[in-house]
Amino acid sequence: MEESFVQAAASLAGQGFGRPVHGSIRPSELRALGLEPSQVVDFSASISPLGPPAGLWEVLQKVDLTTYPDPENLALREELSRQLGTPEETILVGNGSTEIIHLLARAFLSPATGEAAKSALLLTPTYGEYVGACRLAGASIFNCNANFQPEAASPFSWDMEDVAEHIAAQRATLTFVCNPNNPTGVYLDEHAIGLLAEAADEAGGLLVVDEAYVNFVADRWDSLPLAGGPPVVILRSMTKDYALTGLRLGYAVASPEVIGRLASFQPDWSVNSLAQAAGLHALRDDSYLARAREAVQRSKKMLTKRLNESGYQVLPSPANFLLVEVGDGRMMREQLLRRGLVVRDCASFGLPAHIRIGIRPEPDCIKLAEGMGELRENP
Ligand SMILES: Cc1ncc(COP(=O)(O)O)c(C=O)c1O
Secondary structure, three states, X not given: OOHHHEEEOHHHHHHOOOOOOOOOOOHHHHHHOOOOHHHOEEOXXXXXXXXXXXXXXXXXXXXXXXXXXXXXXXXXXXXXXXXXXXXXXXXXXXXXXXXXXXXXXXXXXXXXXXXXXXXXXXXXXXXXXXXXHHHHOOOEEEEEEOEEOOOOOOOEEOOHHHHHHHXXXXXXXXXXXXXXXXXXXXXXXXXXXXXXXXXXXXXXOEEEEEOXXXXXXXXXXXXXXXXXXXXXXXXXXXXXXXXOOOOOOEEEEOOHHHHHHHHHHOOOOOOOHHHHHHHHHHHOOOOHHHHHHHXXXXXXXXXXXXXXXXXXXXXXXXXXXXXXXXXXXXXXXXXXXXXXXXXXXXXXXXXXXXXXXXXXXXXXXXXXXXHHHHHHHOO
């Protein structure tokens, strides 16, 4: 095991409770540039390129805003249960999967008075909300950093046996793995996730598998059977699946015990009535996800080819985003922003030479490929 493989991230506590960086464009930044939101094309969030499902506005107009939303999200859970083939009591709906990440941290990591801090283990580099939530819960946080070999076919990789050993050594109460991983695109197979689940179980902890992007993977495996026993929690994001970004919707699948504990920490009405109605409508659109996957694969193939032709190294990704080596990610973001194109600079992931591009419809991706191609010729 390399020394640097596992890093205690406890020193982050010294930075106070700073929020994780998400990298989207802020209104204040747009204002400083004299731009309106409608003047930029946003590749920084990786959501369905199809936009919200057809007929959504008609559905939203019928929502009664004078009554409280259902705090149990019953209709949504019934529909999810039918579609996923898992009982309602194994499903929790949240205000985005981000709410559930915070519920997990509060429900499982907060120490009782006088108790020592609990441990959380993160497979990094990854989505910043995990460390943010674990930090707020007062946990000791350990990062398992991926090995980076730029010339390899899959440049980022974890040694799963090593990660499993560290789950045991830290007696991790929660282990977070994002699959496919934001931002590296690494997609672990059933065997690798099974190994982590076993290690989490032996350590008396839980494995959280965040599948925010899995519905965009053409060749995916079914992780839901893993959520049948106590040690695995699967997270999904309907925000991303159905481009409901402004409404916020996500869900967890886990054992009834875990779901019950999470539900007891969730504030009533955190999922508003518009989001509940939108989610139900989206789930009933049977062909939507398959069409979204196809659109992603088409745009991604075209964009990858054009960026490669311009001389960029595009990392393989089965998900709906690409990680691209550009030399200086911050500078590339600034230069593209001047052209009305917003990409995610990956410095906050510890990858300052990379940007992440969320896959959008083909015409938008062509604009981005042209912009990046021109910057390659005239930096
Ligand atoms: C890996 C991952 N999980 C969860 C989320 C949050 O999704 P939601 O909108 O469902 O809260 C994001 C958002 O970028 C993400 O990248």
